[in-house]
Amino acid sequence: MSAFKEHPLRDVLANELHTRAADEITAPAQISQFAVLTGEDNNRAIEHLAELCARMGASAPTTGANHFTTDLGGLVVRFERHTEFCSYAFVRRGRTGDMPFERPPLTAVPDDWLATLPGEVLAGVHIVLEAQDEPEHSPEELSLRHFSGNVLIAAAVGGGAAKAYSDLRLDADRFIRFLVRDVNLLPSHAGRTVQRLIEMNTYRALALLALPQAREASPVLREIDLALADIAQRMADPTNLEKDADLLRELSSLTARVEAIATTNSYRFAASRAYYQLVVRRLEDLRQGRLGERLTFSAFMDRRLTPAMTTCKSVADRTEALSTRGSRVVSLLRTRVEVDLQAQNQRLLESMDHRARLQLRLQQAVEGLSVVAIGYYMVGLVGYLAKGLKGAGVLEVSDTVVTGLAVPVVLLVVYLGLKRAKKAMGLEEGE
Known part of the structure; x- marks a missing residue:
């Protein structure tokens, strides 16, 4: 043991590098994963998970744990706690059968426990990892067998070590399905591939949380923009007889509305940008190649997710620009009011001087x-x-x-x- 004094967070910081390491998975296997939006107060999630472990005779997580993995009797559960959500993954190894999505690992979890999850499920996936020796079907047949005939997004992932298929649509049980076919996957590589698909879907959903707020704020910002331009025009009109105090009152109301929008959306927009960067990074980590003429996951996200993120960025930029413009107009109007007040004070002083002489x-x-x-x-x-x-x-x-x-x-x-x-x-x- 060294004699020097250590920082109290040294162990925490060192262990952080290993907290999200992917588990090794050997094909064939099935994975059910879902993310629950809990907000920053997510301590109840640990207690709830401990209840499941107690019911299924497994060791319980420690209080305050951010990561936990245990075996529930052939069903491995992996728990992660993040800033505003918790992730649950259930892994079952072994043969998947001809229709592997019919009985995903989540069916082994008690329904009453799922019904009392603290928070709201935001994203979820069922992943089937097929072994090399299982019958391989064409994309058209896979679409009919597992994806309700929907158009598939497909890619060779891991530099060709696997093939991944999905329609990125919610199925009947409200989960998105991924079929990963093992071509030449090592167990560690398979675990990382599964984790990247899971994180891509989870972060995609979290990034899109800002889109409804952006759509709601956009027409309000347009209305404020027009009103601000009207006030600026009335200020510049020398024939306008409105009092500066009335204009300032109206302008202050507009700037207050802009600041309210900025305050309401700033956290969500900032989080959305961060989550989108994670999605892009996970797509890059998949090292995708094309399978025929089908869209890869990167191409699909670029066509569908990127415009949504551009919309959010545009609304955030408009909000900031309006706030800046409003501040400039307020400053200009206040300067004019101060000049008028100084002129009034000058006239008052002259009047007082005249009265003093009288x-x-x-x-x-x-x-x-x-x-x-x-x-x-x-x-x-x-x-x-x-x-x-x-x-x-x-x-x-x-x-x-x-x-x-x-x-x-x-x-x-x-x-x-x-x-x-x-x-x-x-x-x-x-x-």
Whole structure:
């Protein structure tokens, strides 16, 4: 044991490389697989699988396990837990018979257990792996025997080590059928081929989950696009008398709708792109070759799946473009509103300045009257004082003369006194 300190996730990260290794399968064999959409809270799936193992006398998975494989008495079950779905595969080895799809491995699983699966089944396949020594039929006969006469998609896979056939349609029990004929398959190669077909179908279904949302969002985006263009045109029209506040309110409502669509669909669209890349990779890993004039799985997916993914990408791009355009128009309108507000504020300041000047003039007029009024009362006091002094014989001149001479002096004193008081309070004109 090394003395250095290890990261707590070292074992988890190392084991992750081996968690999805394909089981070795020897032809002949039958496989039933289905994917259950559970969402990210899929702990109930482990408990449900443990119930099946207990009923069939097998060891149960540990709590929190992401991968689990066990033998249920001739029926091998392989469980995988992913981010938003769980995958169940049931493998039965041995001769498949003339009509191998009539009794797939899933018929050995209790119906009541299947009925209580946590989540909803999104994709499922029945795969028959035929041995080399079993009778080989022509594609036309295979179509009639196993695929209800439907047009087959076929390819030589694994560089010619096997032949794979399917109509990629749901059969009567709601599963897609694949017939794989062993030409020169090693057990490990057979396991990888089966796993790639399963993952191609599962990821194909998961990728297409975004298509209904894209179709639902497309006409709404078109409506918002037209409304946004109309608002931009009304903004540019100099004869338009609508208030900017009304336009901004309408524009904010549109941008909110765009953001709601983006928020609702962003996860699904991103997941769809990732799943589509996995489908493309699994198709490449199959190393397909043509069988006659029939479409290969890659050609079929390119014709049917790629346009759907292009639609989803187009809607995602339109949503992002509308969000960007809406933000630009909102920014432009807000700038215009701010300019108008600044002009209004400027006019308000000018009006306040004008009122302040009028108030100052009124104040100056009132101050003049105040000097006169205060001077009048003070002159009256001087007159009373002069009369008293005259009556006491102290003052020899007339009290009227004293009062008259006191008028300019009193007015000057009052004026200087008020001016000094104003200066002390910082009310001098210009300050």
